Amino acid sequence: MTSVLVKDLTLKFGALTVLDNLNIDIPEGEFLVLLGASGCGKSTLLNCIAGLLDVTDGEIHINDRNVTWEEPSGRGIGMVFQSYALYPQMTVEGNLSFGLKNARMPKGEIRKRVERAAEILQIEPLLHRKPAALSGGQRQRVAIGRALVRDVDVFLFDEPLSNLDAKLRADLRVEIKRLHHSLKNTMIYVTHDQVEAMTLADRIAIMKGGIIQQLDTPTQIYNRPRNKYVAGFIGSPEINFFEGNVEEGSFVTGDRRFPLAGYAFQEEAPNGPAWLGLRPEHVLSGDAAKGLPVTAKVQIDIVEPMGSDTLAWATLASVPVRIRMDGQAAVSTGDQILIGFDPARASLFDKSTERRI
């Protein structure tokens, strides 16, 4: 069943088009992440779904009901904001019950719901405190609770973890995932953090310039990016790009020729200028590189040890290439090593359209 349906959505601020004819169909219970750099329209899209912005054109349906003209409170959504947006003069309990009081719910029911939300989020001891007396993580929990008590079908998250420090962010990320597993609500989550997107999402929508570049599962997005922008945006360390030509089943760059046997072309293999994208972890080194379709002897320029793995830089076909190695790899600047990769795992993009080929 469709939970949220965005149909031909366009939003303009004067002459500026922020969202351009967007269509998304979100099934019930899905965790959808809207991912993109700042200014790509992802938060704007969320605000449109929430009803906090009037749309220029198009429709929004929630639970098979057209809510395009509905007030935010009448749409059956709960929303969590980046700055928590807790009402500073109310206690945690007051914050949780504010929406329910506005809906004129009986007192007993309000208490029951607040208690339940507090229990799920483990904020019971904080109920009588003011937001100023809470830590960032606790505040965000209360903000989630405020959406939880409303007992809605759709949760909207607007960069909820961006104000937290790295460790708390990782903790709460897992908690949000757990919450989704137990509640099974539809969740739409806006972030610019690709780790959050990859770990939380059932599907990711990567946005740029008000247009969805690719809407797919994290695996598909990572392994088969539909265009060069998506390939470069997803993945850290960043993907390596080689500029060259596809010629008769090979990719030619500089003085090198990578055979493309085994590469799954979208259609018939075209000849012409193209980009080849190669993920740093798909470049193998040492013994593992032996026997791969492409091998080369390179010199290590820089080594960046990161603990869990080590990022090495080398030059291949006069392009600096990132190589992701094991964290324990004994490699240092100036070493001559053998690297290799299988072009079948790479991604090819047309030079002019930047689309996957």
Place this chain on the structure above:
Amino acid sequence: MTPRGPKPRPRFSRTNVMLYGTLIVVAAYYALPLYVMIVTSLKGMPEIRLGNIFAPPVEVTYQPWVKAWAEACTGINCEGLSRGFWNSVQILIPSVILSIAIASVNGYALANWKFKGSEVFFTILIVGAFIPYQVMLYPLVIILRELGLYGNIWGLVLVHTVFGMPILTLLFRNYFTSVPEELFKAARVDGAGFWGIYFRIMLPMSLPIFVVAIILQVTGIWNDFLFGVIYTKPADYPMTVQLNNIVNSVQGIKEYNVNMAATLLTGLVPLIIYFASGKLFVRGIAAGAVKG
């Protein structure tokens, strides 16, 4: 000596002497008139005639204060300033409440509920603040006459409310703009409407700006002379107008001590307000000024 810990600073360095010297001179310059007023108001007329205006009173008398408050004459009326004081209070309270209530809602609407033409509306309102009062005096007389409010305390209340609107609206709009937008959005998701958000979310968190507005209005309206003398009848004259009439009366001898006491009495309300709320005032002004 090895440098360690805070750097030692000489107490009587040249900068310090300059700084505190200047401050002391300026403070004395501003405090001196007040000092002269206070000592004069505590002297009897024979002592004043000696001409030592800076000398403290030899014989302290409170008679001038009593006379200024309860006995000084304006024309045939010898009730002192007390009547003017109560008139001013009657004008002040409704004017302050009304102007702040309207302006805060104005500011809130302009900051958070942008409508088509809201910026134009705001600009027009602000331009109003730059038009000299004198231009509007006579038209206002006619408007008040047509409304049946001319010469009435409520007419003056209306005038004060209208003239307070531009600056107060600006003050409140700037303050409410500085409130995070997400708070407003969260309240909308929670189903609060225009008034719900205003009373339950915005009001409780804007005490500082209300204090600033109250201070501005209380001192402004209390010190007003022009509107008071134009739009009310002698029986309703505010304290400032009455003070003028006492001090500038041409008949009889000039009682400097009574004049000083009367002036101090008139200035007492704004003075108390400033002393009681100086800190909040500064904080509110800063809060309102950060974002435009």
